Amino acid sequence: xxxxxxxxxxxxxxxxxxxxxxxxxxxxxxxxxxxxxxxxxxxxxxxxxxxxxxxxxxxxxxxxxxxxxxxxxxxxxxxxxxxxxxxxxxxxxxxxxxxxxxxxxxxxxxxxxxxxxxxxxxxxxxxxxxxxxxxxxxxxxxxxxxxxxxxxxxxxxxxxxxxxxxxxxxxxxxxxxxxxxxxxxxxxxxxxxxxxxxxxxxxxxxx
Amino acid sequence: xxxxxxxxxxxxxxxxxxxxxxxxxxxxxxxxxxxxxxxxxxxxxxxxxxxxxxxxxxxxxxxxxxxxxxxxxxxxxxxxxxxxxxxxxxxxxxxxxxxxxxxxxxxxxxxxxxxxxxxxxxxxxxxxxxxxxxxxxxxxxxxxxxxxxxxxxxxxxxxxxxxxxxxxxxxxxxxxxxxxxxxxxxxxxxxxxxxxxxxxxxxxxxxxxxxxxxxxxxxxxxxxxxxxxxxxxxxxxxxxxxxxxxxxxxxxxxxxxxxxxxxxxxxxxxxx
Numbered sequence: 151x152x153x154x155x156x157x158x159x160x161x162x163x164x165x166x167x168x169x170x171x172x173x174x175x176x177x178x179x180x181x182x183x184x185x186x187x188x189x190x191x192x193x194x195x196x197x198x199x200x201x202x203x204x205x206x207x208x209x210x211x212x213x214x215x216x217x218x219x220x221x222x223x224x225x226x227x228x229x230x231x232x233x234x235x236x237x238x239x240x241x242x243x244x245x246x247x248x249x250x251x252x253x254x255x256x257x258x259x260x261x262x263x264x265x266x267x268x269x270x271x272x273x274x275x276x277x278x279x280x281x282x283x284x285x286x287x288x289x290x291x292x293x294x295x296x297x298x299x300x301x302x303x304x305x306x307x308x309x310x311x312x313x314x315x316x317x318x319x320x321x322x323x324x325x326x327x328x329x330x331x332x333x334x335x336x337x338x339x340x341x342x343x344x345x346x347x348x349x350x351x352x353x354x355x356x357x
Numbered sequence: 358x359x360x361x362x363x364x365x366x367x368x369x370x371x372x373x374x375x376x377x378x379x380x381x382x383x384x385x386x387x388x389x390x391x392x393x394x395x396x397x398x399x400x401x402x403x404x405x406x407x408x409x410x411x412x413x414x415x416x417x418x419x420x421x422x423x424x425x426x427x428x429x430x431x432x433x434x435x436x437x438x439x440x441x442x443x444x445x446x447x448x449x450x451x452x453x454x455x456x457x458x459x460x461x462x463x464x465x466x467x468x469x470x471x472x473x474x475x476x477x478x479x480x481x482x483x484x485x486x487x488x489x490x491x492x493x494x495x496x497x498x499x500x501x502x503x504x505x506x507x508x509x510x511x512x513x514x515x516x517x518x519x520x521x522x523x524x525x526x527x528x529x530x531x532x533x534x535x536x537x538x539x540x541x542x543x544x545x546x547x548x549x550x551x552x553x554x555x556x557x558x559x560x561x562x563x564x565x566x567x568x569x570x571x572x573x574x575x576x577x578x579x580x581x582x583x584x585x586x587x588x589x590x591x592x593x594x595x596x597x598x599x600x601x602x603x604x605x606x607x608x609x610x611x612x613x614x615x616x617x618x619x620x621x622x623x624x625x626x627x628x629x
Contacts, residue, residue: 348515
């Protein structure tokens with residue numbers, strides 16, 4: 151298990167999910183250590199035409215500020231960003247956020263594929279994509295784009311996900327995806343961000 | 358999704374479009390542009406952007422279709438009701454002090470926002486003394502805007518938004534339903550001038566008291582955003598208003614200091 155190759159340095163982590171993903175997200179982000187400084191950008195499928203309460207919900211879990219970004223806002227470290235309702239969220243050159251009100255993709259607005267594909271284009275190999283529980287196939291081709299650009303794809307293990315449709319679609323498409331339960335994804339992200347907590351645990355494990 | 362070859366071809370096709378058709382997409386936000394062009398490649402059955410470039414240069418009729426692909430913005434009437442409510446309650450009292458009003462709806466696309474604004478102005482007894490310039494670069498979208506005909510199955514959503522936006526009667530007072538369409542009242546567009554105008558290549562054409570440009574700037578890069586906002590500043594009279602989309606902000610613009618926040622949450626700014 152410890153032979154996994156880790157991306158040199160992840161500059162960003164993108165996370166997608168739909169039905170049942172909030173539970174996994176809670177495990178993933180619970181009380182992140184202070185030395186976890188990689189920005190995390192999250193798209194969860196949201197109901198249309200309603201302000202999202204996701205920032206408050208996620209902030210309560212993660213114990214750090216969470217915000218919906220604005221157009222052209224720089225993606226900066228130690229921040230957790232969540233996509234607002236009614237817009238696609240993208241990452242653009244110069245590592246800033248961008249938006250579109252184009253048609254839904256996979257019936258989804260925001261769509262996970264849209265974020266993942268744009269992030270893969272900007273970050274290339276320095277990106278980790280995480281796809282969680284969900285009931286449709288949005289995110290699978292985005293995760294494939296991350297893999298194709300040399301980044302790392304992680305999928306919540308179907309047996310660990312409340313609704314395994316989204317993970318299964320991604321596993322079928324992404325040959326190199328790591329398939330892990332939510333707790334395992336958390337450990338992996340901490341390690342890839344070079345966090346003390348995870349490094350200690352890893353040393354114990356190696357012994 | 359993309360590689361260096363795609364980026365090279367992207368530069369080339371945008372340059373070709375500019376040289377041949379005088380539409381300037383060179384400063385559009387690359388992330389959205391790449392998505393739309395990838396979709397266009399599928400639609401036109403092209404395996405590469407170079408293939409698409411060949412077709413637009415040599416087959417008449419392909420470019421107008423591509424133009425729609427690149428520019429149509431999905432719009433709704435009274436999108437973000439809170440914005441229209443703020444416009445009605447906070448901005449209208451200022452507008453009422455002018456004997457005559459000029460308003461610029463920049464990037465009006467298929468017109469949903471223009472009719473929303475016209476209805477609001479009518480209900481505030483301002484429409485008769487207003488002139489609304491509704492501009493876009495896409496002639497097909499402008500024709501649709503001018504016609505003011507929308508699918509009836511979209512109207513339920515529009516009505517709900519109209520009510521939430523503080524509508525004074527019923528949206529059905531403003532249209533006639535016929536053959537699955539809602540045809541909006543001609544009287545609403547009596548004072549609307551639909552016109553071709555590019556925020557990328559054209560200049561200021563009138564002095565106005567209100568500019569609305571919502572969910573248009575998100576498709577531009579920062580340099581083009583600054584150009585557009587500069588046009589709005591030059592066009593607005595002193596203390597005039599600029600309304601942007603819910604996720605758009607002047608915070609990262611070179612022109613930030615030339616405006617103050619008037620209704621921050623609704624993205625309404627006032628020129629200093």
